[in-house]
Amino acid sequence: MPSGVRSRFQALVLRALLGLSIILASACGGLARQYEYEEEVYLSIDGSASVYVNASLAALVNLRGVDLKTDPAAPLDRDVVRKIYGSDVARVVRVSAWRRFGRRFVQVRLQVDDMTKLGQAPLFAWSTYQIDRPDDLVVYRQRLGASAARPVGSVGWNGSELVAVRLHLPSRIRYHNAGADNLKRGNILVWEQRLTDRQAGKPLEIEARIERTSILYSTLMLFAVSGGLALLVMALIIWWVVRKGRGRVKN
Numbered sequence: 001m002p003s004g005v006r007s008r009f010q011a012l013v014l015r016a017l018l019g020l021s022i023i024l025a026s027a028c029g030g031l032a033r034q035y036e037y038e039e040e041v042y043l044s045i046d047g048s049a050s051v052y053v054n055a056s057l058a059a060l061v062n063l064r065g066v067d068l069k070t071d072p073a074a075p076l077d078r079d080v081v082r083k084i085y086g087s088d089v090a091r092v093v094r095v096s097a098w099r100r101f102g103r104r105f106v107q108v109r110l111q112v113d114d115m116t117k118l119g120q121a122p123l124f125a126w127s128t129y130q131i132d133r134p135d136d137l138v139v140y141r142q143r144l145g146a147s148a149a150r151p152v153g154s155v156g157w158n159g160s161e162l163v164a165v166r167l168h169l170p171s172r173i174r175y176h177n178a179g180a181d182n183l184k185r186g187n188i189l190v191w192e193q194r195l196t197d198r199q200a201g202k203p204l205e206i207e208a209r210i211e212r213t214s215i216l217y218s219t220l221m222l223f224a225v226s227g228g229l230a231l232l233v234m235a236l237i238i239w240w241v242v243r244k245g246r247g248r249v250k251n
Contacts, residue, residue, distance in 0.1 A: 036161040036195050037063055041115070042168040045138060045212060047131050049115050051090065053108045058155040063198060064123050065148030070155055072104040081106055087121035089114065102156050137174060139209045140167070146201035161195035165206055175209040
């Protein structure tokens, strides 16, 4: 291949690879949403749930008014975080921490026996939680109200930060108000709000309606029925073979 043609070919390949890398980077950026504050709820049919709070210390101070040091270099006392999140309606299971964007983040995992009572916990008192069971549905509603709006000074926010509530639902979704394209991997819904709107106390309305029969229960029942049918078929085959063998012996 002549050197001039080779150079043009290499330039075209490099431009194609560059374009592909930009597309992939954009796609990965869209998949990996970064939230300054996130409540992640794994809801059960009976109304209990595992709740994860993923948030920067700055967001916890600003939005929930807690007394924590926002300096990322300052040591984090996990026992203090456990204490402020612990309550009669939510048990703290684990506290972990990391740094991102020059800020310290924490994850608090809680076990909740009744989501409708979670608003009684001080750190969740900005929300009301409601679960109704009309007909064959379970209807989950949550409304986030005013934040503490406690000043935190300059922590590196640029106005693009997001807040989210993420629901992992245990059965088929019949309705939600999270947006037409909001189903994430089947039974996960996400409601997003700009941090600036959350700071201003703009309400965030959440509603999802699901069937009463959990996917896990349906799957187990399907396996049980399939297993029963398989055993029945095998029993019939064995009966047929034995019967046929006896017939040959008689002959």
